[in-house]
Amino acid sequence: MAEDKKKKPVRRPPSAKLTRRALVFVAAGAVLAAIATFVVAGFQGTDTVDGNSSAASPSTGAVAGEAFGTSTSGDCLSWTELDASDLAKVDCEQTHLFEVVRDIDLSVFPGAEWGPGSRFPSVVRFTELRDEQCEPAAMDYLGGHFDPHGKFSVGLINPGEAGWAAGERTLRCGLQFSSTTGNLLPIKGQVADQDQSRAWDVGLCIGINNGVPADPVECSKPHAFEVVATVDLSENFPGGVPSVEDQDAYLEQTCTERVNEYLGDPEALRNKTLTLFWDNVNFDSWLAGSRKVNCSVGKQVDGGGFASITGSAKGDILIDGQPPVPPPPQPEGRSLPTPLPGAAPLPGG
Known part of the structure; x- marks a missing residue:
């Protein structure tokens, strides 16, 4: 006894x-907000089980900046403005928001969608490009050791409407650390050297x-x-x-x-x-x-x-604003009653 x-x-x-079901709903709300505003700083891999749901890519105003146009695999980027207009390269050992895994040149892709004078893609289209191009690139970059449910998520940075209108067609695929609601959290060091x-x-x-x-x-x-x-x-x-x-x-x-x-x-x-x-x-x-x-x-x-x-x-x-009320003491010699069943429990977490 x-x-x-x-x-x-x-x-x-x-x-x-x-928790994961709840996170799916939060992320879905972030997507809707992104479509409405076109200003969201990145997105996680789509996964209806673990709650890593897509959001939008940031516009960078890259037509006026060098960092976007010259960044390539292994470079780390950071910014403070909501639209990432102050995007800059930093040493990966410093605090940063994005580690580039590959640059994608859409101008070499077939079709008129990416040609001169083409319309700036929608948030949904950039999300599709992230899924199609960036997720495989991230897996290759990490030698197949990418945790799709882990701390880091796959993101995409586009050249912004001004850059697109000026003829820029290069995307930057990368790795980032997203919070539950899609906000980017700081990273120090390269992802390959970290526990995911x-x-x-x-x-x-x-x-x-x-x-x-x-x-x-x-x-x-x-x-x-x-x-x-x-x-x-x-x-x-x-x-x-x-x-x-x-x-x-x-x-x-x-x-x-x-x-x-x-x-x-x-x-x-x-x-x-x-x-x-x-x-x-x-x-x-x-x-x-x-x-x-x-x-x-x-x-x-x-x-x-x-x-x-x-x-x-x-x-x-x-x-919920009230101090908890301890339950009555358990009688001597008796085990605690089994609690009511609940769901199981990123990220984050």
Whole structure:
């Protein structure tokens, strides 16, 4: 009986499937915004399972700048303006937003679509070009070791309407680090030298927008969940990709231990009415070399999505503006009841 009391079932839940479904909706909204404004700073690979959904390419005003016209494979680019009009080359060891994997010259493509005087392509057409031209280029650039569900996504930079009107027909395909909502996050170092696992830093909080995870925020601000640990699956699975069931069995124990250490009290998670959840690594990611996943804490709401949490789980928190009410103590000699079932849990994360 004492053993039953010690083992506290932890549900896996607002884990991968719930979070990823939510991210699909966020990304889809970003696409609609991009079509309306034509100003979005990049996009992730299309994937209806993991939520990496396409958005638009930035216009660069390249007709007035040298960096776009001369950048090629291996160059790193950065900018501060929304339309990337101040795009510049930087050393890849410095903070940057885009690593060029290939330049694509559309003028050598057959057809009148790219000829002199042709109309500037739409956001949708640039997205198609990204899928057709840039994704294979990124895979080649990384020697086949690109994680399509990982930290980095494939992007495209076009020459802008002014550049297009002046006859520029070259695109820059590249790698970038996109947040949940499609905003670009800084990168240091070349992608080939980095772990591509979609794992956020411990202690990071992921913001919330209408019950859906958003961009990283300070934990003092409303958020969907807080990252409490990063687990390297290769420490327990040195061979081929483990099944989801095997990953879950290992992560349930490991994440439970890590969250208890993080919160400093084995009763804290229950008393704060929070849920522990984790992600999994699939075959494609494992093949690319990704091995790390996050253990996180949040609170799922009925019908899916997340409650809004304010404050770090290490201290006092508010859930939807109210302090959590600890559940009644468990009777001696009885195990905790199995929580209600939930979905499984980038990126980001």
